[in-house]
Amino acid sequence: MKHIFCSVALLALLCACGEKPQLLGERTGKQDAPSYSGTGKAFVDGGWTQGDKAGWESHLKARDQYGQNDYSRMN
């Protein structure tokens, strides 16, 4: 019984002496979800399934072409 009590006390002391990691350059706090995971709402670009990474990339590229490149739209 005494041995168990001592080992628990030593373990508690060791835990108290432990340090939290303080790595330089490591960001703590909330982690952002990737954009292709979507918002879970209906108001998204038509035809794209939320969570589909390849589809998200191709939708953005297509949107760039038909929305921003007037040479490809006009000619």
Added chain:
Amino acid sequence: MARMKFVCDSERCIECNGCVTACKNEHEVPWGVNRRRVVTLNDGVPGEKSISVACMHCSDAPCMAVCPVNCFYKTDEGVVLHDKDVCIGCGYCSYACPFGAPQFPSQGTFGVRGKMDKCTFCAGGPEVNGSQAEFEKYGRNRLAEGKLPICAEMCSTKALIAGDGDVVADIFRNRVVKRGKGAEVWGWGSAYGSKQAGQPGVVAPEESKS
């Protein structure tokens, strides 16, 4: 996918401030904070040039380097974002940024210098995508809706282009080649290749045929 980038075509920008208004409206940016603004060189002089400026989402962002609390992070697409719950509003990022992108609201919990606010490339922040908390802190998350930044999509002359860096570079390169001028500027060769029409010493395809 390459990194997300903005390019503003100074030959097309007409200083309408549509991008500024669209940004403020989309994200309900508070009074006194402009995530995007139009800068005009030689204002009033014939030949004046304007460009729309916001956070350029630098590849090696100085704001990230100087932040004492590491509130910045970069997404897989190269968009530089920050966590307002970590930001202490010290203002170091605004001194480091060459574009004056970080903005500080004058009203709020922190008094005269609130937590930093800047262009998010319409990608929100670390809150849950599309949530009310994300909207209130960072504005709409259009990227998570499969859309591009509102400033570029609303630009009437398509001077401001945003999106995948490769696509944006292709669109801009094509414009310059079609226009027949612009490729002679400093840095064009390193950005788009040195053997292109308009570059000094390069013969245009039409001239070489005759």
